[in-house]
Amino acid sequence: MAVSKRVLVIDDEKRMAGSVCQVLSREGYHAVASHSGREGLERLDEQPFDVVLTDLRMPDLDGIEVLRQIHERHPETLAIVMTAHASTESAIEAIHHAAFDYIPKPFEIEQLLSAVARAFRCLETERLRSDMMSMISHDIKVPLTSIIGYTSLIRDRRRGEWHPRAEGFLDIIASNANKILALIDNYLTTCKIETGRLELVRRPTRVIDLLFEMEAMLAPEAAKRHTRMVIDCPGDLPEILADENLLFRAMSNVANNALQYSPPNAQITLRAQVLPAEEAPLGVRALALVIENPGPGIPPDELPHVFDRYSRLGSSRGIEGTGIGLFVVKTVLEAHGGAVRVESQPGVTTRFTLYLPLKPEKPSA
Ligand SMILES: Nc1ncnc2c1ncn2[C@@H]1O[C@H](COP(=O)(O)OP(=O)(O)OP(=O)(O)O)[C@@H](O)[C@H]1O
Ligand SMILES: [Mg+2]
Structure with missing residues (x-):
């Protein structure tokens, strides 16, 4: 199932929000517009978004406050700030409040797309890292523990005797080792597929x-x-x-x-x-x-x-x-x-x- 990449655009300038959404939709993103900070946060509470593009100066809720709340309530969402009041201080303040990136208005379409693409690449890397953590901490640990357990049972070290069921234990060890190999192979192949680096050696x-x-x-x-x-x-x-x-x-x-x-x-x-x-x-x-x-x-x-x-x-x-x-x-x-x-x-x-x-x-x- 292709999962669409979801972007929320928060800007009180309706035309601005609309045209950003249009550009993003043309590139295959699922983009939704919100016209105030408060409305944007409500949308985020209702449904998940991967990336939020937010204006910094808005009448009801200041962009910095929007950033703060996104970070607190939806830490997995990356926020990109866009503002006409470009200044080093506001950029620093935005980054300080956990903004992922900053684009000064007016911006070129290319600037917008490359900031959004960067955010999605970062999310993808993070997801692969967390997949790998769960694979190591659970999927691999269970068969590995079994291998270690059966290996120690095969031979009684004190008496120097082999266990009468040693052959069966070797089968269990081999089958668990194969499970680990399959997990690693499938995981690495998936990573290569995701990053477009699957190469065949024919x-x-x-x-x-x-x-x-x-x-x-x-x-x-x-x-x-x-x-x-x-x-x-x-x-x-x-x-x-x-x-x-x-x-x-x-x-x-x-x-x-x-x-x-x-x-x-x-x-x-x-x-x-x-x-x-x-x-x-x-x-x-x-x-x-x-x-x-x-x-x-x-x-x-x-x-x-x-x-x-x-x-x-x-x-x-x-x-x-x-x-x-x-x-x-x-x-x-x-x-x-x-x-x-x-x-x-x-x-x-x-x-x-x-x-x-x-x-x-x-x-x-
Ligand atoms: N021969 C089969 N008979 C019935 N259901 C199947 C068969 N092969 C696959 N499936 C179904 O398809 C799903 C996807 O299979 P897939 O091999 O991708 O994942 P998995 O077996 O769940 O996990 P793993 O990635 O560890 O192999 C399975 O969870 C299972 O429900
Ligand atoms: Mg399977």
């Missing part, structure tokens, strides 16, 4: 190898759930030009979901095949990788949101997760010129298909 890749590697990685978790993973892949599948690490992460995000969101004793099918151009949604010959699992599935009204960042649907109730796995899958597949599709029959089966473009087949001699 190499000829054998999907069949990735499938078996993935099966081995998920085997302990599958065994715990008594789930069978069945690989159906022809040995002569053509190689594809892909970023192996990113593709492996994308495939394992889908396969891991198939495990998490299916009941115990289920069978998960991992099928790879070549599709001719007319059967592939890419309009060219493609490799299709199908991952199918039984289970509660996804109802039709939730399907459009399945790839949204941070979306966790009804099926995730009681199951831990961050809601970024499928967002990464979609972006990685699209970066390869591919696509991902989902079909679900609630209560019966869910099927994700990953499509990757293949070179056209050479005509036979």
